[in-house]
Amino acid sequence: MKRVRSRTRIVAVLAMVLAAALSLRAHVGSPDVYYEGDAGPYHLFVTVLVPQVIPGVAEIQIRCASQDVRAIEIVPMRLSGAGSDYPPTPDFAERSKEDPQFFTGSLWLMESGALKVRVSVDGAKGKGELSVPVPSAAQKTLKMERPLGGLLTFLMVFLAVGMVFIAGAAVREGNLRPGETPAPGRARRARVVMAITAVVVAGILYLGRAWWSAEANNYQRDVNIFKPPAAETKLVNGNRLEIRARGQDAEWSNSVKMGEVIPDHGHLMHLFLIGAPGLDRMWHLHPERIAGGAFGEDLPSMPAGRYQIFADVVDKNGFPWTLVGNVDLAQIEGKALAGDDSTWSGTAFSAQGVDTSAAELADGGRMIWKRETGPLKANVPMDFKFSVEDKDGKPVTDMEPYMGMAGHAEFVSTDLSVFAHVHPAGSVSMAALELARTGAGASGELQAGMPMAMPMASAPLPPEVSFPYGFPHPGDYRIFVQIKRGGRVQTGVFDAHVQ
Amino acid sequence: MIQMTGVLVGIACGYMILTATFSGEAAAQSTAVRIWGFRGPLGAFIATWGCVAMLTSAPFDNWWHNAYGLDVKIVSPPHTLLSLGSFSIKVGALALMAGLMNRATPEVRRTLTWLSIFIGAVCVAQLGLILTLPTWAANMHTARCYLAVAIGIPAVLMGPAWGLGKRWACTLVAAGYTAILLAFEWILPLIPAEPKLGPVYQHITHLIPLRFPLLLIVPAIVLDLLWSRTEQWGRWKLAAVSGPVFLLSFLAVQWPFADFLMSPAARNWFFGMAYFAYFDPANFLYNPYQFQIAEKTSGEFWGLMGMALIASIITARLGFSWGDWMRRLRR
Numbered sequence: 001m002k003r004v005r006s007r008t009r010i011v012a013v014l015a016m017v018l019a020a021a022l023s024l025r026a027h028v029g030s031p032d033v034y035y036e037g038d039a040g041p042y043h044l045f046v047t048v049l050v051p052q053v054i055p056g057v058a059e060i061q062i063r064c065a066s067q068d069v070r071a072i073e074i075v076p077m078r079l080s081g082a083g084s085d086y087p088p089t090p091d092f093a094e095r096s097k098e099d100p101q102f103f104t105g106s107l108w109l110m111e112s113g114a115l116k117v118r119v120s121v122d123g124a125k126g127k128g129e130l131s132v133p134v135p136s137a138a139q140k141t142l143k144m145e146r147p148l149g150g151l152l153t154f155l156m157v158f159l160a161v162g163m164v165f166i167a168g169a170a171v172r173e174g175n176l177r178p179g180e181t182p183a184p185g186r187a188r189r190a191r192v193v194m195a196i197t198a199v200v201v202a203g204i205l206y207l208g209r210a211w212w213s214a215e216a217n218n219y220q221r222d223v224n225i226f227k228p229p230a231a232e233t234k235l236v237n238g239n240r241l242e243i244r245a246r247g248q249d250a251e252w253s254n255s256v257k258m259g260e261v262i263p264d265h266g267h268l269m270h271l272f273l274i275g276a277p278g279l280d281r282m283w284h285l286h287p288e289r290i291a292g293g294a295f296g297e298d299l300p301s302m303p304a305g306r307y308q309i310f311a312d313v314v315d316k317n318g319f320p321w322t323l324v325g326n327v328d329l330a331q332i333e334g335k336a337l338a339g340d341d342s343t344w345s346g347t348a349f350s351a352q353g354v355d356t357s358a359a360e361l362a363d364g365g366r367m368i369w370k371r372e373t374g375p376l377k378a379n380v381p382m383d384f385k386f387s388v389e390d391k392d393g394k395p396v397t398d399m400e401p402y403m404g405m406a407g408h409a410e411f412v413s414t415d416l417s418v419f420a421h422v423h424p425a426g427s428v429s430m431a432a433l434e435l436a437r438t439g440a441g442a443s444g445e446l447q448a449g450m451p452m453a454m455p456m457a458s459a460p461l462p463p464e465v466s467f468p469y470g471f472p473h474p475g476d477y478r479i480f481v482q483i484k485r486g487g488r489v490q491t492g493v494f495d496a497h498v499q
Numbered sequence: 500m501i502q503m504t505g506v507l508v509g510i511a512c513g514y515m516i517l518t519a520t521f522s523g524e525a526a527a528q529s530t531a532v533r534i535w536g537f538r539g540p541l542g543a544f545i546a547t548w549g550c551v552a553m554l555t556s557a558p559f560d561n562w563w564h565n566a567y568g569l570d571v572k573i574v575s576p577p578h579t580l581l582s583l584g585s586f587s588i589k590v591g592a593l594a595l596m597a598g599l600m601n602r603a604t605p606e607v608r609r610t611l612t613w614l615s616i617f618i619g620a621v622c623v624a625q626l627g628l629i630l631t632l633p634t635w636a637a638n639m640h641t642a643r644c645y646l647a648v649a650i651g652i653p654a655v656l657m658g659p660a661w662g663l664g665k666r667w668a669c670t671l672v673a674a675g676y677t678a679i680l681l682a683f684e685w686i687l688p689l690i691p692a693e694p695k696l697g698p699v700y701q702h703i704t705h706l707i708p709l710r711f712p713l714l715l716i717v718p719a720i721v722l723d724l725l726w727s728r729t730e731q732w733g734r735w736k737l738a739a740v741s742g743p744v745f746l747l748s749f750l751a752v753q754w755p756f757a758d759f760l761m762s763p764a765a766r767n768w769f770f771g772m773a774y775f776a777y778f779d780p781a782n783f784l785y786n787p788y789q790f791q792i793a794e795k796t797s798g799e800f801w802g803l804m805g806m807a808l809i810a811s812i813i814t815a816r817l818g819f820s821w822g823d824w825m826r827r828l829r830r
Contacts, residue, residue: 053568076697082780083698091695110696142566148558155555162548165534166541173532174541175827178602212576219567 027427028228028310028322029418029472030411033134034381035426036468039121040128042069045468046426047381048117048132052139054222055110060117061381062093062103068124069101076107079114079133079318080435087118109136112226114318116436133432135319137226141219160201168194224249229256231309231325239334242296243271243287243311245323256321258293261313264320264431265403267340269295270421272410273307276326278348279412279478281305282491285341300343302332310412310419318432322419340403342482344491349414349478359481359492364391367481367492370464376498378474384409385466386481386492395463402484405430407465410480418472426468471498501581505553508588512543512550530602530830541830542595545587552584574629582629589622593659597825612663619659619668620675626651627676627713634713636772639757641793642803648713649746649807653814654821656715657722657741661822666727673719680712684771694777703777711770714756718748734819741819742811761788 033048043065050058060074075090077083093103109115116131144152172182172190182190229245229252236242245258261268267286275281287297295311311323337343355376357369370385386407388396402408411420420427465483479494516539519527531538560577596611596618603611627634633647656676660669687706694703721744729737759765766773775787794800 053565055568078698083700086697086699086702088695088697088699088777089693108696111698138568142562144562144566148562152555152559155551159548159552159555162534162551166544166548169532169534169544170541170824174598174824174830177829178526179529208576208579215567215575 027320027418027420028324029413030420030427031135031137031139032379032470032472033132033427034422034468034470035132035428036383036466037130037132037425038128039119039130041125042066042121042123042128044119044121044130045381045383046117046119046130046132047470048134050134050136050139051109053142054112054136054138055108058107058109058117058134058136060093060105060107062105062119063381064101064103064121066123067101069103069121070124071122072103072105073120073122074105074107075118075120076109076134077116077118077131079116079432081317084116090118090120109134112137112222114315114432114435116432131436133318133428133436135432138219138222139226140223141216156205160205163201164194164197167197221249221251225252225255228322228324231311231323233309233325233327235327235329236296239299239332240296241287241299241327242290242294243269243309243323243325244292244294245313245321256315256319258295258313259289260316261289262316262318262431264312264314264429265405265423267403268313270312271295271297272310272312272419272421273302273327274310274412274416275345275348276306276308276416277414278350279414280348281307281343281345282410282480282493283307283341283343284408284410284482284489286339287311299329299332299334300337300341301334302329304329304331308416310410310421312421312429314429314431318429318435320429320432322421324419340489342489342491344480344493346493349476349495355497356493356495359494361388361490361492362488363485363490365389365396365490366393367483367490369479369492369494376471376496378471378498381468381470383466383468384479385464387464388483388485388490388492389463396485397460397463398486399461399463399465400484400486401461402482402489406461406483407467408482409467409469410482411469411471412478412480414476414478418475418477420469422467422469424465424467471496474498501585502553502557505550505584505588508546508591509550509554512539512547512591515539515543516547530598532830540595540598541828542591542593542598544591545594546591549584549587549589549591552580552587554584556581556584582625586622586625589618589625592618593622593662593825594828597662597828598830601826601829612665615659615663616668616671617675619655619672620679622655622659623652623672623676623715624679626655627680628709631709636710636757636760637787637789637791638793639753639760640790642800642807643793645746645750645753646803646807646810648749649742649811650814652713652715653742653745653811654818656719656745657815657818658821658825660719660722661726661819662825663822664826667723669719669722669726670716673715677712677716680709684708684711685768688768688774696778699777700780701775701777703775707774707776708771711760711765711772713749714752715749717752718745721745721748734823735816738812738816738819742813742815743808745815746807746811757790761790 031050033050035046037044045063047061048058062072072093073090074093075087077087091105091107093105096102107117113136115134115136117134118129118131121128168190171193172186176182225247227248229247232244232246234242247253264270268289269287271285271287273283285297287295290296306326306328309325309327312320314320357371359367361367366389368387368389370387388399390396405423407424409422411422412418423430425433471477475498477496477498479496481492483490516537519531519538528538530540532541534544556577559580563575563577593615596615600608600611630647630651633644638644656672657669660672687708690706691704692706722741725741725744760770760772794803
């Protein structure tokens with residue numbers, strides 16, 4: 001979604017020069033962006049810590065795989081459409097004194113919507129560039145801390161009372177000749193003026209409070225607009241699931257048209273049905289668009305139960321949304337899985353605090369999480385590496401792309417407040433990444449239903465897959481890692497406790 | 500940074516108040532007012548209040564940005580407090596000088612008069628800045644523009660001028676305002692600059708000035724001519740004439756001048772109508788010189804114009820009250 005500032009607002013900016021709620025979008029509860037890619041000859045791992053308020057300051061962290069980088073410039077831009085071609089003056093990312101391959105910088109994100117951070121690298125191998133899609137959205141309204149509230153209240157009372165006494169002094173003594181003392185009549189008039197001033201000041205404070213509340217409500221509407229839309233479901237003919245999106249703000253549907261979403265690695269919607277509360281079953285399905293901007297899919301056979309819904313779509317501007325909801329299903333006797341649809345079922349998450357690092361695969365093979373020793377920490381960018389072995393413990397040789405990529409990973413917190421659909425390139429939407437690369441989008445180059453260009457490797461992929469990501473907050477998580485071997489999708493499931 | 504001006508004022512006025520309170524100097528104490536046991540010139544207290552208001556706005560504004568994002572509005576609660584504090588400092592400075600002038604020798608009075616004219620001009624410039632949006636060139640054919648001017652300008656233009664009781668004071672204050680804005684308009688484009696924020700729609704290589712000043716100089720001249728014949732009038736009668744005279748003479752020159760500003764002849768460095776901000780979108784270029792239509796019916800237009808006329812009388816009366824108060828001020 002792109003919200004172009006009005007001329008009025010623009011003039012206001014010029015004049016100024018002179019004079020946990022759930023968050024959102026691309027994923028649920030996981031707003032920061034993790035990306036791994038190549039800027040020309042330089043391999044980079046980019047983390048964008050997005051601000052909680054917009055406009056606000058995003059923190060950019062860049063790790064270079066090589067030591068031959070001299071300088072990195074960063075600049076925020078629109079992902080697509082008008083304004084995406086003309087960047088402001090870029091800022092230099094600062095090189096860490098302790099780690100010369102680590103660079104950091106801060107960027108103002110001035111508007112909500114689908115943005116990108118363009119990273120330009122200069123080094124021994126010449127220049128290189130990459131763009132990282134960044135969904136920019138207001139996440140919350142900051143509460144005022146008690147000490148600051150106390151200080152401002154004290155100053156407000158001081159100013160209010162001070163104004164009353166100044167008005168009194170002005171009437172009582174302001175006009176007196178030097179050395180003259182005020183007559184009783186003046187003192188009386190001063191008291192009357194002080195009383196009137198007090199009433200006026202109280203009125204001003206009342207109006208100020210009303211104004212403040214109105215401003216806060218307006219901002220909250222922005223926050224609500226970017227909360228995950230609700231997934232409204234309907235079961236038709238016993239096994240056909242239809243999903244509609246309903247924004248948390250009434251104006252949401254004016255800005256985001258489900259009829260105009262663009263395909264993300266080959267599908268308009270990636271629907272995840274996860275058994276709740278144990279996260280013991282998971283379906284990764286791809287409903288088709290039906291009339292009225294809804295999506296529908298004939299469900300495969302599924303046991304009865306409650307399922308959490310996370311449905312990823314990308315709007316025409318490259319802003320990723322995740323529809324969130326749940327549905328209670330009776331036993332479904334449905335079709336067999338086909339195409340890119342996949343499923344997993346296993347044990348429920350129960351052993352809280354116990355991490356797993358190996359997962360059994362359906363064919364007797366194993367998936368190994370090659371995690372570093374030590375506890376997992378929240379808000380730390382990590383590279384989640386997984387290797388795949390056959391039943392004999394040997395690296396597999398039949399890995400192939402699954403929807404154009406070496407793997408897909410879904411990070412889900414056990415309280416279902418976090419859901420992130422991550423790829424080897426990171427947490428960015430692949431459709432947004434394509435827009436960032438080509439600048440296409442609103443102009444219509446990427447039409448809904450048209451599959452995105454996906455590299456289809458002819459040779460088998462390596463038996464390892466990695467995902468750059470960082471857990472957004474402490475807690476227990478289940479990680480679903482999906483790969484494709486010999487034409488069949490396999491899912492390895494890992495549990496993680498994050499501090 | 501803007502709060503530094505408040506700090507400087509606070510230091511100066513705090514020194515005056517503490518000196519008058521604790522030094523025991525009879526001269527300082529005899530020309531002081533008393534508030535909460537402190538003594539000092541009334542203007543120093545008003546300016547100190549403004550300083551505290553400006554300083555209060557700093558953490559308030561900082562929190563506001565953190566809570567609701569960088570504020571791109573001119574008029575927000577913390578900015579209003581900042582503006583109120585800044586304006587109070589000017590009111591305090593004018594009061595301080597008025598008290599001095601009303602006790603001073605003619606030589607000192609002359610010097611302070613020019614200082615007061617300058618402060619008055621800065622007051623008008625500050626209000627003009629607050630009224631930027633409704634008085635933008637494209638809005639100059641709306642009744643809202645003139646209503647905003649009638650509400651915001653007469654008191655700050657007439658008050659300091661009337662307080663001086665000097666012939667052509669109103670003209671001088673308006674001339675000061677005009678000079679300040681022209682200086683901004685002509686000097687800022689000489690300073691190289693590039694946009695640091697996006698999205699960027701316009702290639703910008705220097706600072707962009709705000710706009711050509713409002714033609715307040717014309718109603719100011721008319722008011723001075725009027726006042727030279729009507730000083731003995733009652734204040735309500737004077738306001739009932741001065742307000743409409745101000746508004747109608749302003750309307751008479753600004754309305755046609757707006758036509759000129761929107762014409763190609765004004766798209767030069769002198770009138771500054773060819774400047775665009777980096778964030779002016781490309782489609783804006785198709786109609787940047789087209790007047791906005793704010794009032795849907797002629798009834799609405801004339802209704803607002805009538806309100807502007809009434810507002811001009813009230814704010815002119817406020818200006819006279821302010822000016823009379825400064826004429827009487829001795830401490």
